[in-house]
Amino acid sequence: MTSVYIAIVCGLVAVLYGVFTSQQLLRQPAGDARMQDIAAAIQEGAKAYLGRQYTTIAIVGVVVAVILFFTLSIVSTVGFVVGAVLSGMAGYIGMNISVRANVRTAEAARTSLQGGLTTAFRSGAVTGMLVAGLGLLAISGFFWYLTGPAGHAPGDRVIVEALTALAFGASLISIFARLGGGIFTKAADVGADLVGKVEAGIPEDDPRNPAVIADNVGDNVGDCAGMAADLFETYVVTLGVTMISIALLITADSADLLRLMSLPLIVGGVCIITSVIGTYMVRLGKGSIMGALYKGFWTSAILAVPAIWVATSYTLGGMDRPIGAASFLEGASAAGLNPSQITGTNEGSLTVTGTQLFWCMLIGLAVTGLIVWITEYYTGTNYRPVRSIAHASQTGHGTNVIQGLAISLEATALPTLVIVVAVIATYKIAGIIGISFAATAMLALAGMVVALDAYGPVTDNAGGIAEMAGLPDEVRERTDALDAVGNTTKAVTKGYAIASAALAALVLFGAYTSDLHEYFPAIADDPKLFSLSNPYVIVGLLLGALLPYLFGAFGMTAVGRAAGAVVEEVRGQFRDNPGIMAGTSRPNYGRTVDLVTRAAIKEMIIPSLLPVLSPIVLFFVISAVADRAAGFAAVGAMLLGVIVSGLFVALSMTSGGGAWDNAKKFIEDGNYGGKGSEAHKAAVTGDTVGDPYKDTAGPAVNPMIKITNIVALLLLAALAAQGG
């Protein structure tokens, strides 16, 4: 239990870091009255949007909580509520600090680049540490309560169900927040660009553009709050599923099981500490801005290696003590089960040692590093992919988009190979538990990764405020320089989230098969149930693979439709009030914010419910057409279908979008004719297309994959609770 306490303390350290750094930030000067006016308008818009978004989600949440209460248990309901509330909180707090840091970053950038960087990054770090800290507190606090005061054994079904429900709460909120925020930010961004930059020929963030405040609000509610909720979900689900898989797959005595199950928690804890240290290493020095940010990242990652070793050795009581084997076989045969069925494999390792798990976690860290490197390659301005898109822009809009789509398809290859090698290696070392520990190590760095990401919208906003408040050109140049690397760090987070999601989802699928054995042994004992030659497996794979496509279609359509409405609205304001373009009267910013708010809320609901309802509907339809075994087989295959297809859809969308964005930046830096050239116009089109790709449809696939998997687990539990 000491490890759980350590994890809780580390979680509190993260929260304290957040509180302390926030106060430091708030003490910084917030600029002149004009700047504060603008910042207040952004704050107001962001709060109003998030308020309405969370109200809508709360209605869905209450319905789901009631259903869970009646089909499962009170513990599951509580877990769901805790996960949902904290996921919402992570997003809300992130937005709150971000809308205050933006104006302070602009003010700090008046003095120096370093000042702007420090302010923006600190603000990102607050969000990052709160995401990791709240995530760790939620899961370790809940686990402590259930195994301590509530007196359950660590491997009890109630623990598994409670953790699953906690993950479900986090996921459900995050898909709404990711999608709603994503639709808001990109509808405003695309609409503002189309009517401002392209039609009216005014620069980005020009105060005459009636959509400019909505665009800045979007950065905070989508790229900051939505992203924070998403990564909170990823964190909780990954650590949770690792603990669940231990509870399901390893049968050791209670003390050993507690040790193993608290290992993901303490690993998360010590990596929060290395991340906090990392945040202090972000300094400009002689290198680039990206270099300064990477110093922080690499410090956290490299320090994580010895920290994880010490944590593992301490928690498991040595690195080479085998855990699980003996008592497992005993327990399993006592329960009348065949061990190979429980692990779901023929060669899964039933015994794990600290060294094995340590290697798996090292592989997880390596995957993180490789994904960062690959994403940088595909979205950085120094490499072939982005430059090929910029080059293709010379021959027009069409070739820009063609090359961007080609790059987006290509960008799936290397991450897939990395994931495949990691799956094989970790599986060979420690079976499915090994895969889950690799995912845990990836997520242990979440605090740092989120910090890098949340830094982006702050600099984006700072640039907007500098422009609108008419600050000197060099301020805007500094914020632009800070913002440029934000495109890459944002792409990195998404690649990281989706790669870890693929690993976590594979473990969730493993949990599904284990649960099936637990609840419906007669069905699960058929070794050909999940065979690829079972037609219901093929049906499930096809329908699972369809989900990310349909989801992507909804997201893209929503952004296109809402952006079109923004264009109409802005055109109308220009037409009805010629004083706006003349600069003599202020546009009605609030009306545009309202319009986008209503559109985003309306459009997020149906696609978010798609992954929740699909496995349930599939199960009942196939059970009716064939039998219950076919239903379970089809749902299981749907889970893998959604993972396999979702990985490619998400990777291609997020990398492609980042590459398009930076191809535009590369041209704006003076290549191929620079700003205003025909190549630049083509690159703006590519950037516009990439916007909903990378910030709406693509990243929301991550929570979507996991919701489908978690709902399937809950469905099994509910069917079992209802008497099978």
Added chain:
Amino acid sequence: MTSVYIAIVCGLVAVLYGVFTSQQLLRQPAGDARMQDIAAAIQEGAKAYLGRQYTTIAIVGVVVAVILFFTLSIVSTVGFVVGAVLSGMAGYIGMNISVRANVRTAEAARTSLQGGLTTAFRSGAVTGMLVAGLGLLAISGFFWYLTGPAGHAPGDRVIVEALTALAFGASLISIFARLGGGIFTKAADVGADLVGKVEAGIPEDDPRNPAVIADNVGDNVGDCAGMAADLFETYVVTLGVTMISIALLITADSADLLRLMSLPLIVGGVCIITSVIGTYMVRLGKGSIMGALYKGFWTSAILAVPAIWVATSYTLGGMDRPIGAASFLEGASAAGLNPSQITGTNEGSLTVTGTQLFWCMLIGLAVTGLIVWITEYYTGTNYRPVRSIAHASQTGHGTNVIQGLAISLEATALPTLVIVVAVIATYKIAGIIGISFAATAMLALAGMVVALDAYGPVTDNAGGIAEMAGLPDEVRERTDALDAVGNTTKAVTKGYAIASAALAALVLFGAYTSDLHEYFPAIADDPKLFSLSNPYVIVGLLLGALLPYLFGAFGMTAVGRAAGAVVEEVRGQFRDNPGIMAGTSRPNYGRTVDLVTRAAIKEMIIPSLLPVLSPIVLFFVISAVADRAAGFAAVGAMLLGVIVSGLFVALSMTSGGGAWDNAKKFIEDGNYGGKGSEAHKAAVTGDTVGDPYKDTAGPAVNPMIKITNIVALLLLAALAAQGG
């Protein structure tokens, strides 16, 4: 054997129809000297390109043939060569008639719309009947020789291997032809549009554009020859795999087996007759051009129902006589096999009756009808999808592309649902054999479907010739009207090909599992081999799903790169020779044709080899890392991964591209400002993006899926032949 003879006679009827109709066509007036000049330039370019393409493919073909000879057998080598040569021939003859019909269609359109329609459709019908006729002759002739003069029993391994090799020959040629032709046609089309329509502001097919002949050559080598080779492949593989699955899964006495195995042949045969009848029903009457074409299609499809019933009843000697059961169980237990393992399912029907197969074939016809209807919905100008793209064009290039991508993602849903329902229904009726008969019935209509498709490039060319030869405006209006429906019929063929490919590939996967039992029973007897909880299965699924993405990336990049080169070349010609734009001197058409030829040949090789080499490399790598069982499991999963992912990639690309194209046409018809408006410019961008989507990367996924599957079958056979 009578049924095989009937099939051969029907195949000969198709060829005779082709010869007879060609002569009829060639007797039609070929226009004035200027028109004949232009047509001659197109002919010359198309022949030169196809000559070089087939020379290159021949080198690969000879290498593969030698490998097959040494690893398998002489019969397999002969099968491969026959398939390859006939696939090449189908494409070559199609191109040959198409480059002669184009100018005659333009000439006929001088008089009336009906004249143009008849000429263009007859030319398409020649290609269509030759594709189906040659396909049927190849497979039934080969089957007749092996079971007759060569004296093999119908279920012999040698028959299975020979048919597999025949399918491989057809597939290998067709992937090169589809991709090479696709790169050629779209590089020329995109390049010509970008530099002509967009930059120089001259209309499509303006004789001043140096890329205009290349563009017209492309229609013939890509949309006609490439498509014909592709559909030839689809025809041969589908009928072949149905026969293979019968040989592998049904153990009846030799006479019954011969009856069953000749059923796909006679079904193909009678549907050639209904298709020939259908071609005579294509008349304008009071309805639209699309309506006239559909009259032909629906006539063939509806007549096919009684024709298939009669053929089935005749061939099987009654509709209700069970075939397979008794002798199957006997034979299987004699061979020491468990029947459920051989069918690869627990509930697969081991006995089939004529009625069962008839129902499965009806479902196949229904799938064809539904796919036609869905494709028409997603790509026709009368429905929401195309109109939504046109509407989005009003707000710019970006929103056009966003909406187009949204539609392309969405367009995967209904076809997937149709396929899923068909898989479940046919499997419940007659097991995996049922799925294969559904695919056979789909392909039986290939003659008609190809006719509708091959009609498109002829009208496209006719329009080009009318423009270049300065024919009166009303001629161009007529050819444009004929061409507009070509976009939809072309999209229909691709949807049809990919849907049938998904069904055929599922059967191929079934053949893989059966072959594994035949050759490596010790490995295949592990019921968990293909279980989704085997990590090597997951690895195979992920890598299989990657293939269509990588392949798509290659295809898109190739088109983008080659189109860019065309733009540079044309800009250079305009710059160096100002007389071209003034209309006083002729551009150098030949140089552009040469440039595109070289680019297409170079770019087609590596992506075409991707599906050939991937399963082989995966098998040996995984066998080295783990063991041979893991290797077989990974390869099997790769096959399903490539089917699942390829289906979505291909459907989204082909439907999306068609929708973009017709959204442009919809605007050109006078909506949202019509030609020359800002909305039109945005729609041209969307059309450009859609070009390589729908005509290069998307359709080539179809042969790619099947090659991967067939190579896996050959790999098994080769490993077994080499002593395991």
